[in-house]
Amino acid sequence: MNLPSSGLPTSAVVPREQTQAILDRRGAAAGQIKPADHYTLADRLEQQAARFAERPFLIYGKQSLSYAEVDARANQIAHTFYAKGLRAGDVCAMVMENRPAFFCTWFGLVKLGVVVAFINTQVNGRPLLHALETTGAKALVIGEECLGNVLATEGLPTLAYWLVGDEENPWAGDLPGFIDRQFASRLDSAPRSAFPRDIRAAVEAQATTLLIFTSGTTGLPKAARYSHMRWMSSGDVMEVTLAATCDDVFYCCLPLYHGAAATSVTSTALRAGASIVVRRKFSVSEFWRDVVRHNISVFQYIGEICRYLLNRPEQPGERDHNLRCMLGAGLTPESWQRWIERFGPVQVFEGWGATEANTALINVDNYVGSCGRVPDWERTNLRLIRFDVENDCHPRDENGFYQVCEVGELGEAMAFIVNHPEIGGGRFEGYTSADATESKIRRNVLHAGDAWWSSGDLLRQDADGYCYFVDRIGDTYRWKSENVSTQEVADALGDLPGLELINIYGVQVPGHEGRAGMAAVLMQAGQVFDPAALYALSEARLPRYAAPLFVRVSAAADLTSTFKLRKVDLQRQGYCPAACHDPLYIRDEQSGTYQPYSQALLQRLELAPFVVADHG
Incomplete structure (x- = not known):
């Protein structure tokens, strides 16, 4: 670890040979599994369940599920889904929050050689229909906690719909007729015995095992393919990078439908025989309590989570923990330095990549601010x-x-x-x-x-x-750990009464990672912008992270010679009143509308004034 005696990260450059030696070990680990090997995620699970049978795999609240127990529950899922007609190569979509049933359902499906498509738990309507269509799903497994979003979606396709109960969030209403009412009882009575491997024997490591949605620059999210080989190689590589062992405890507080939690955290913990502490949703107040309570040693972050934790008032004993390293992306140099100073000498593996990427960068030198070295x-x-x-x-x-x-x-x-x-x-x-x-x-x-x-x-x-x-580049920005497509937002808000044009783009907010959404709206002649109507429309059609945080009411459209909406100047002017000269509004969830811009409102929402960059 590149730490001086003070325990703080350093900006001293380590020899290139030292960095390359670590990268070479990563490269060797990445090449262990060959494309044509008949070796899958399910095979690794069963091997590790035999090797670490009684060791804790999943920890959720007061629950602790051993490797053997997770494998047995996955067998029940596999037997049940096979009886329901799923076969190797079929696609089964799954919408469920972070909890042990997510892992058991996922692992049960892969025992069949089924491709699992993870669905964002926040979407309904057209985005949900798009997800089911673009993945070619034959069935949808619904966590009971997500049933409301499914039932709020009109025009659901003809699929098999199977409900997995959630004791913490029971559904109070009647179940619609298209949901299989016998599924839960069949699952409970299914055998826990090993599911026959010959059902998936022909599946190669290069075959797709996961479909994970990632936003492109335009339109609705795309379903990226993730092979067994790449999933397992991720764990092989990160095991040597983190020097992970079966004594490590990983913290999973990011949504599992995202790439990071379902790939890096899960594959690395499984490879090392380590434990995963699963939290349904990230909690600022519970984070350090969880770290201490469960003796967590490895944490996968996004920059925004770190900012939330740094903005929390200091608490007694914040350095009394065994967190030894953290991996992720989006940590600013300032936040990085503050984190180490406040919480102690935790090694930071800041990286860069994407769900669908065929390459990656990672900072193995603890060199502040960098996302990796070549x-x-x-x-x-x-x-x-x-x-x-x-x-x-x-x-x-x-x-x-x-x-x-x-x-x-x-x-x-x-x-x-x-x-x-x-x-x-x-x-x-x-x-x-x-x-x-x-x-x-x-x-x-x-x-x-x-x-x-x-x-x-x-x-x-x-x-x-x-x-x-x-x-x-282009029209996608990242806010609150989510990729937001400007075209998707514009489409959702495009029929605001009286609207002529709407231009969506991301603007930098000092002190925040990523970019916040901003809308430049041009009203039709004689029409007046209605901030409450825009707020209501955004609430009805968009996840909150995708709703524009700022609005400017433009007097004229800013178009290129080819009639494309221009964004560069708008982004430079941001939400600075002195620069944009248009009426500005800020989204205010407390009052349920967009309020006129004011310094007082910015302060209440803990947003800093926009800083106009000097391009002179």
């Missing part, structure tokens, strides 16, 4: 490719090829797509949609005939090979 660019499939933000394009050289960034230059992270039958690393597994998959591939980038995954993220590197995330 000591030798010839030993990675990643490159930073020059990008012209103002003109939204990649400059070309005299031969028509893209250009690799020099030190300090802004560039899009791209990764060469490896396509070899015996190599799993570097593959781009894509999405359920062939068009969506192709849209993320750039061809003839550095050489004729090559193919690269396009991340849409802008990064910079320094002279020592440390990389820093800068921003997203």
Whole structure:
């Protein structure tokens, strides 16, 4: 660990050879499983259940489920779903909050070789219908706590709908006729004995096991494919990175329908034989109590969670814990430094990547502010490719090829797509949609005939090979740990009475990670903006994280020569009254409307004034 005697992280550069040695160990771990191996997530679960049978696997409140118990419950799920007609290669969607039943249901499905599609627990209506359609789901498993969203959705397709009970959130109303009323009793009486492996014997490691939704730059979220090989390799790699053992306790407080919790946390804990403390939802007040109560040693974060914890008033004994390391993304240098100073010398593995990415960066040096280091660019499939933000394009050289960034230059992270039958690393597994998959591939980038995954993220590197995330390209921004598509928000709010045009974009909020949503609205001639109506529409059609936090009522549309909505200047002006000269409003959940901009309202909502960048 790169910590001085004070226990604080350092910005001293470690030798490149030291960093590369760790990356080489990660690379070796990543290559253990071959694409054609007949080895799946279910096989790993059963191996580890035999090896660590009585060790605690899942801890939830006062419950503790051993590896053997989780495997037995997964067997019950597998027997039940097989009897209901699911077979290897079928897709079963699943909407459920964080709790032991999530893991047992998921693992039971993979014992059949079924592909599991995780559905965001916050969506209903069109986004839910889209999720079921784009995954080609044959069935939907509904956690009882999520039944309301499903029943609020009109036009549900003809699928099998199976309900998994939730003692903490029982459904008070009548169950509709399309939900199988016998499912729960069949599940309870199903055998706990091992489910026959020959049912999935033909499934290869390169086959898809998960579908995880990730937002693109336009439209509704896309379902990214995640193979058994990549899921298990993630655990293999992170086991050596974190030096994880069966004595570690992982904290799972991020939603399992997201990539991080369901992939990195679960695969690493399973690989190491470690325990996972599962919390249904993140709680600022309970975080450190959980860490101490359960002797948690590893925590997967997002920057926003760290900010919440840092903004909480200091409590006695905050450094009296055994948290040794944390991994994640979005931790600002300022928050990083404050975290270590306040909570003690915890090693931070800040990284960069994406659910569908065929590459990744990780900071193994505890070097403050960096999302990873590349000591030798010839030993990675990643490159930073020059990008012209103002003109939204990649400059070309005299031969028509893209250009690799020099030190300090802004560039899009791209990764060469490896396509070899015996190599799993570097593959781009894509999405359920062939068009969506192709849209993320750039061809003839550095050489004729090559193919690269396009991340849409802008990064910079320094002279020592440390990389820093800068921003997203295009129309997707990240807020409250969620990717938000501007097109989706605009579509949801597009029929506001009297509206002529609406332009959605993300703006930086000092002290917050990511960007908050802002809407520039142009009303029709003679029509007046109704802030309460916009609030009501956003509440009815959008998750709260996607609802615009700020609104400006524009006097005229800002269009390009090709009639595309211009956003660069709007983003620069943000919600600064002196810069935008339009009426400004701020979303206020307390009053249930958008209130006129005021310093007092900003302070009450704990939002800092917008800082206009100097582009002179």
